[in-house]
Amino acid sequence: xxxxxxxxxxxxxxxxxxxxxxxxxxxxxxxxxxxxxxxxxxxxxxxxxxxxxxxxxxxxxxxxxxxxxxxxxxxxxxxxxxxxxxxxxxxxxxxxxxxxxxxxxxxxxxxxxxxxxxxxxxxxxxxxxxxxxxxxxxxxxxxxxxxxxxxxxxxxxxxxxxxxxxxxxxxxxxxxxxxxxxxxxxxxxxxxxxxxxxxxxxxxxxxxxxxxxxxxxxxxxxxxxxxxxxxxxxxxxxxxxxxxxxxxxxxxxxxxxxxxxxxxxxxxxxxxxxxxxxxxxxxxxxxxxxxxxxxxxxxxxxxxxxxxxxxxxxxxxxxxxxxxxxxxxxxxxxxxxxxxxxxxxxxxxxxxxxxxxxxxxxxxxxxxxxxxxxxxxxxxxxxxxxxxxxxxxxxxxxxxxxxxxxxxxxxxxxxxxxxxxxxxxxxxxxxxxxxxxxxxxxxxxxxxxxxxxxxxxxxxxxxxxxxxxxxxxxxxxxxxxxxxxxxxxxxxxxxxxxxxxxxxxxxxxxxxxxxxxxxxxxxxxxxxxxxxxxxxxxxxxxxxxxxxxxxxxxxxxxxxxxxxxxxxxxxxxxxxxxxxxxxxxxxxxxxxxxxxxxxxxxxxxxxxxxxxxxxxxxxxxxxxxxxxxxxxxxxxxxxxxxxxxxxxxxxxxxxxxxxxxxxxxxxxxxxxxxxxxxxxxxxxxxxxxxxxxxxxxxxxxxxxxxxxxxxxxxxxxxxxxxxxxxxxxxxxxxxxxxxxxxxxxxxxxxxxxxxxxxxxxxxxxxxxxxxxxxxxxxxxxxxxxxxxxxxxxxxxxxxxxxxxxxxxxxxxxxxxxxxxxxxxxxxxxxxxxxxxxxxxxxxxxxxxxxxxxxxxxxxxxxxxxxxxxxxxxxxxxxxxxxxxxxxxxx
Amino acid sequence: xxxxxxxxxxxxxxxxxxxxxxxxxxxxxxxxxxxxxxxxxxxxxxxxxxxxxxxxxxxxxxxxxxxxxxxxxxxxxxxxxxxxxxxx
Numbered sequence: 001x002x003x004x005x006x007x008x009x010x011x012x013x014x015x016x017x018x019x020x021x022x023x024x025x026x027x028x029x030x031x032x033x034x035x036x037x038x039x040x041x042x043x044x045x046x047x048x049x050x051x052x053x054x055x056x057x058x059x060x061x062x063x064x065x066x067x068x069x070x071x072x073x074x075x076x077x078x079x080x081x082x083x084x085x086x087x088x089x090x091x092x093x094x095x096x097x098x099x100x101x102x103x104x105x106x107x108x109x110x111x112x113x114x115x116x117x118x119x120x121x122x123x124x125x126x127x128x129x130x131x132x133x134x135x136x137x138x139x140x141x142x143x144x145x146x147x148x149x150x151x152x153x154x155x156x157x158x159x160x161x162x163x164x165x166x167x168x169x170x171x172x173x174x175x176x177x178x179x180x181x182x183x184x185x186x187x188x189x190x191x192x193x194x195x196x197x198x199x200x201x202x203x204x205x206x207x208x209x210x211x212x213x214x215x216x217x218x219x220x221x222x223x224x225x226x227x228x229x230x231x232x233x234x235x236x237x238x239x240x241x242x243x244x245x246x247x248x249x250x251x252x253x254x255x256x257x258x259x260x261x262x263x264x265x266x267x268x269x270x271x272x273x274x275x276x277x278x279x280x281x282x283x284x285x286x287x288x289x290x291x292x293x294x295x296x297x298x299x300x301x302x303x304x305x306x307x308x309x310x311x312x313x314x315x316x317x318x319x320x321x322x323x324x325x326x327x328x329x330x331x332x333x334x335x336x337x338x339x340x341x342x343x344x345x346x347x348x349x350x351x352x353x354x355x356x357x358x359x360x361x362x363x364x365x366x367x368x369x370x371x372x373x374x375x376x377x378x379x380x381x382x383x384x385x386x387x388x389x390x391x392x393x394x395x396x397x398x399x400x401x402x403x404x405x406x407x408x409x410x411x412x413x414x415x416x417x418x419x420x421x422x423x424x425x426x427x428x429x430x431x432x433x434x435x436x437x438x439x440x441x442x443x444x445x446x447x448x449x450x451x452x453x454x455x456x457x458x459x460x461x462x463x464x465x466x467x468x469x470x471x472x473x474x475x476x477x478x479x480x481x482x483x484x485x486x487x488x489x490x491x492x493x494x495x496x497x498x499x500x501x502x503x504x505x506x507x508x509x510x511x512x513x514x515x516x517x518x519x520x521x522x523x524x525x526x527x528x529x530x531x532x533x534x535x536x537x538x539x540x541x542x543x544x545x546x547x548x549x550x551x552x553x554x555x556x557x558x559x560x561x562x563x564x565x566x567x568x569x570x571x572x573x574x575x576x577x578x579x580x581x582x583x584x585x586x587x588x589x590x591x592x593x594x595x596x597x598x599x600x601x602x603x604x605x606x607x608x609x610x611x612x613x614x615x616x617x618x619x620x621x622x623x624x625x626x627x628x629x630x631x632x633x634x635x636x637x638x639x640x641x642x643x644x645x646x647x648x649x650x651x652x653x654x655x656x657x658x659x660x661x662x663x664x665x666x667x668x669x670x671x672x673x674x675x676x677x678x679x680x681x682x683x684x685x686x687x688x689x690x691x692x693x694x695x696x697x698x699x700x701x702x703x704x705x706x707x708x709x710x711x712x713x714x715x716x717x718x719x720x721x722x723x724x725x726x727x728x729x730x731x732x733x734x735x736x737x738x739x740x741x742x743x744x745x746x747x748x749x750x751x752x753x754x755x756x757x758x759x760x761x762x763x764x765x766x767x768x769x770x771x772x773x774x775x776x777x778x779x780x781x782x783x784x785x786x787x788x789x790x791x792x793x794x795x796x797x798x799x800x801x802x803x804x805x806x807x808x809x810x811x812x813x814x815x816x817x818x819x820x821x822x823x824x825x826x827x828x829x830x831x832x833x834x835x836x837x838x839x840x841x842x843x844x845x846x847x848x849x850x851x852x853x854x855x856x857x858x859x860x861x862x863x864x865x866x867x868x869x870x871x872x873x874x875x876x877x878x879x880x881x882x883x884x885x886x887x888x889x890x
Numbered sequence: 891x892x893x894x895x896x897x898x899x900x901x902x903x904x905x906x907x908x909x910x911x912x913x914x915x916x917x918x919x920x921x922x923x924x925x926x927x928x929x930x931x932x933x934x935x936x937x938x939x940x941x942x943x944x945x946x947x948x949x950x951x952x953x954x955x956x957x958x959x960x961x962x963x964x965x966x967x968x969x970x971x972x973x974x975x976x977x978x
Contacts (some may be wrong), residue, residue, distance in 0.1 A: 068949065078921075078953065079922055081960070082917055082956050082960045085914040085967065087917055197944075245926060248922075273968040276964040276965070276968035277958045277964055277968075279964050279967075280958075280964055281961075283953070283956065284961075287950075287954065291950070324974060410945060561965070
């Protein structure tokens, strides 16, 4: 049988081989010969760190204890990967565009680069990972002791603790060597990833070989195994539907939230398309890993003595059948599973610790001095190395403390439940813009606390912090607070109980607090960038102050990224800005880019804080934005108002101009009216005056002469009076002050009155007037005197101005709906077309030839009367002679 | 339809790609239903004798089918990743 020393030698050789692989891969990567190291195959194999020693050894134990339950641990991740288009695609895209370094960094970055959130997640991750690392140490040291125990010589059976201690030291050295080589996590750990891929192949081959040996070497082939599974009395007492669902949920969230899984899935991802391959290849890997679990379990149950630990059947079955080489392979497989998990977990956790706890603390201590002094790069690397050592020390401490008594599976599930607390906040942050930092903190803290209280502390079985009495009776004997039966929820599986409580309260608080709180500007900005990452893949960060000296930035960047990288970055940026030499301008784009680059090394929150120190912490707030927007809105409103005002002014000015124009016209009219009226008045006055003088001074006037002259004076006085009457009348009508005396009357009477009134006019020729008989049948209500005044005017005009040899005036009436038109048509030559527009104007006598006894106001008065009566008077073109139409409402 | 300028009807290729993405989204949901549905019955404290083999075969075959479906879709989906940087 193998001696313990040979085993140690073998393990050392194997680790040496891994060293070489990692070293070679790192060298190739530095030379830029990526080749197969960037293949989707390596990516998929690196994901296999999900299957730890817990899987390698513990799955069989789980199958013995709980039947098919172990499958849920692999089906959950299968669902996540098969459904990669939903979540993983987005996660990887965000990880790349925001240069995320860890799960804590992701959450802190999403929730406004909150340092506090990052601290919570880091602590949670460390707390959950510690037992898990202890589990790996335990399984490796146990496998060592199995060999030692089976060793016939029985010599030098080493202490389990001793093995675990040196294993931890070796792992720490390996991890520090290859995990902190490149500081920028986004430059990726090619060496480590390649070594892990190799380990993935080793453990898969080991488990498959053991499986094949068990099925075809011990049992009688596939049929026999199926028979045995059917007959086997797998203990399924604690298995239940709710546990099945819970385990599936836990494993699905673990594949996303476990820091080491996040590290390999998101951070180490070099190409999104690798996800597409991993979407089926990783489930296939899991499938193969679990294919022989159940056969090994049932065969182990049948073959091994009753007291044997089912967690180690993978190892003990070959040993029992004296297959040393196979046992060695199985040992190496388990060893690989444990070491790869511990290495990646230590890298991921140390990154988180140094970025989110050490750096912020250091920054805070440095705050008084605005200038960054000291080499940050050294500090980061040192803190990361110390972090790795500390995490392994914690794991070792936990292992020593619990004494390695716990069944493997339950420790793993405790860790899974711990990291699953991140899930609600993560999913909410990726798909819901309303998720706020306060909500995330509240949910995480509550979930964390409940996890510790209901699962983590009780898992010590009363040996630490929480007494067995308290677990059974509740603190101070309060039954409602019993850790494994909160609020009296008894009879539940402790795991399901803890999961329901912690995730339930976590999610409710997260959503509830998010709904009632208001996110900060940076949170909202980040929220948009995360939720809509496919629209914003360029990733515009918030604007930083322009007043930053570029050399300050360069000094800081050199300290963190190293001289050459920083100089290259700055030179590139300067070239992009069109500046051949010298430093680039600290434009917002450049500062944002620099912040992202730095985030790749120290995490988003720290990078933001460092840039903030140099830029004077100048970040815009929504209040600023609102103020700016308000101002703009006010200015716009003002200008709109001004425009309206100016439009109004223009309108008023136009109106004023029009009014002015009208006034001037009116003034002109008035002037001409006055001159005309004085002329009209002057003519009779002149004759009255001259004849009156003749009468006064004329000594020898005959009685006949005197009589004639007096007659002229009288006639002229009458004419003058009539003129004045007309002017008065017109002024009354024009001012609208006329009082109408409405009465019912016959139109025929009015017409005949007009005809007879005009018949006695002197100086006019006899005229035939034909009145249409239907006129006398029309009755109407109007001011009869006024209307007859219009008629008289029209008939007398016809008598005066009709130039026909045999003057004839036709008066016709046409009745329409509710008005009547009366036409006065004579057979004269009519009114010339150019004069038609002015016949209704005052003093518009067209010629003076027969202007007997008229001042030319008649038609003007008629028009005013008709307007007052609600009708109209118009010239009627198209008749042979002059024709006027009077329209009166009935 | 965020972009008003984007056409109402896509050509055959884009249409296929959209349906492919629908299928990719649907696959895990269907799988979850299939994985969760029969199990509370099977995980009764005393499973029916012989039911264990059937259950095992059911789970493993379903698993294989899932892997196969994902494998068939992975290549065109990877292309869709490239061609549609702003998917959805």
